[in-house]
Amino acid sequence: MPPVAERATDLSAVDLPIAGAVKEVKAKVLEKEADDKTKGLIRIKALETNGPVDVSENTRWEVWKPGADPEEQKPEITSWASNEQAVAPGTWDIRLHYEDGPICKADGWVRNVVIEAGKLWKAEAVLAAPMQYVRVFATLDGKDVADNAHVDVFKAGADQEEIRPLASFWSTQKQALAAGTYDLRFAYDKNNVKAKGALKGFAVGGDHGVQKKTIALVK
Numbered sequence: 302m303p304p305v306a307e308r309a310t311d312l313s314a315v316d317l318p319i320a321g322a323v324k325e326v327k328a329k330v331l332e333k334e335a336d337d338k339t340k341g342l343i344r345i346k347a348l349e350t351n352g353p354v355d356v357s358e359n360t361r362w363e364v365w366k367p368g369a370d371p372e373e374q375k376p377e378i379t380s381w382a383s384n385e386q387a388v389a390p391g392t393w394d395i396r397l398h399y400e401d402g403p404i405c406k407a408d409g410w411v412r413n414v415v416i417e418a419g420k421l422w423k424a425e426a427v428l429a430a431p432m433q434y435v436r437v438f439a440t441l442d443g444k445d446v447a448d449n450a451h452v453d454v455f456k457a458g459a460d461q462e463e464i465r466p467l468a469s470f471w472s473t474q475k476q477a478l479a480a481g482t483y484d485l486r487f488a489y490d491k492n493n494v495k496a497k498g499a500l501k502g503f504a505v506g507g508d509h510g511v512q513k514k515t516i517a518l519v520k
Contacts, residue, residue: 323397323409324350328424330417335387341416346425347382347397353427354509357382359401360428365394367413382426390418397426402477403468404454405432431480431507437472438515439487441496447472449491450498450518457482457502480507489518496520 317326335342347360363376376396380386395411407430416422439450453466454476461484470476472487483505487498496518505512 317414318412319410320412321409322399322407322428322430323411323426324429325427326411326424328422331421331423332419333421334419337387339390339418340387341390341418342385342421343380343388343395343414343416344385344421344423345382345395345397347399348425348427349399349430349509350427351431351507351509356399356401356428356430356509359405360397360399363396363398364388365396367392367394369394371396385421388416390416392416397428399428399430401432405430405477405479432477432509433480433505433507434475434509434511435478435505436475436511436513437485437487437500438513439472439489439498439518440515441489441494441518441520446489446491446496446518449489451488452476453486453488454478455484455486457484459484461486475511478505480505485516487516487518494520 319326333342345362347357349356360382362380362382364378365376378386378388393414393416395414397409399407407428409428414422437452438447440446450472452470452472454468455461455466483503485500485503489496498516498518500516
């Protein structure tokens, strides 16, 4: 395989229509052949605006025919960000989908990407997907009971009797939550001892860090 050589022109965000969670795309085209020399190559690294933070491991990209309706059709190709994938030459729409748990999700599009045989379209896509990981510790009578405390997550102010939680987890887990404000409901049940607790207006930031909180349960 010949050495990779960069073409002189770099593409910027203004050269390609973008939509949804995709806020910026920086791309360049390199000379690089796929194993199938009739095809081109795509490689995309996904970054989140806060940091920026590399979120490639939680982002996949899809190749769509221009103007395709995701509700009615399926993508031509799906790959995880940072993977290099062979693609037939042509003009394509690329959809990026970020997902980290049941709450942290974001979709965006890069439109009219031109792929040529023997060329690598290499890009960094900046997404808006602010979130934090949450670690919640529970105590009962001054003792740690995190291993048996169950947590339900609701949108702040939601009627917890009428709607299902957005997410549920054991308090020993590190849970990903999108930036926003939530109400948390706690339940403990072990050895015929039951307890509960609530954390209202729990604010989650967007720096992709870890926020820790301890709550005392009551019987």
